[in-house]
Amino acid sequence: MTVALETIRSLRAVTPQNTIIEAQHVGQRFTADNGTELTVFDNISFNLYEGEIVAILGRSGAGKSTFLRALAGLVKPTSGTVKYRGKALTGPNPGIALVFQTFALMPWLTVQDNVELGLKARGVPRAERTKLALDAIDMIGLDGFESAYPKELSGGMRQRVGIARAFVTRPEVVFADEPTGNLDSKTTKEVMHMIRGFAKRFHQTIVLVSHDPEMTEYADRIVTLIDGRIVSNVENQVKAEIDAAPYIE
Ligand code: ADP
DSSP states (O other): OHHHHHHHHHHSOOOGGGEEEEEEEEEEEEEOTTSOEEEEEEEEEEEEETTOEEEEEOOTTSSHHHHHHHHTTSSOOSEEEEEETTEEOSSSOTTEEEEOTTOOOOTTSOHHHHHHHHHHHTTOOHHHHHHHHHHHHHHTTOTTOTTOOGGGSOHHHHHHHHHHHHHTTOOSEEEEESTTTTSOHHHHHHHHHHHHHHHHHHTOEEEEEESOGGGGGGOSEEEEEETTEEEEEEEOSSOOOOOSSOOOO
């Protein structure tokens, strides 16, 4: 079932209507305090299409996070443009939510309050917020931990909360920058199944950034970045067969 659905998606025509983000000739330079200039990349063009999971792979320092921040509208590229739904970004990209390597949970808030953060920021009324958060907590297998604080959770559990917080607002796109960078291999598997499960269940689009080639297993498309250049951009032929149910061992 999953395979058939994904095959249909991968064969779907690519049109302007299903292009979510378009980066055209994007460049990013930084000037160090001593005046030396660093060009992280000078001409990247890349399109992100609805419903796909793209892995951007490359060694540390290749420019992956900087590129992701440009797509997220968190840095303004020094050249080129980034468009979201056909409009050039002038600030944070409204279509995305982020999952961080460091989890970035608020230590003074409970699991439920952390998951509700994005909903609160969007003005979702309390009763609706609670319902959505409790559903999401259920989906990440942390039923019973609603009132726990991040320090009481393992790294894998914290990242599951980070995933629930990102997906609960049903953003068009989730950006995950080294989401398993602080996790062991068993937990990595669990967290990546969860991300892929959420994405396929809610038809969401994901950009994963990682230095870990194992991440390719979870992607529909793999973009390889070396020294600020896209050296390959290929469809994944051997993606994991993961159904829409979140995976918890
Ligand atoms: P990756 O995510 O692939 O590890 P980054 O995008 O984090 O790579 O970094 C690429 C290069 O850009 C590195 O050399 C890094 O030191 C540099 N860099 C990133 N952000 C800044 C910044 N704000 N100021 C100066 N240099 C930066």
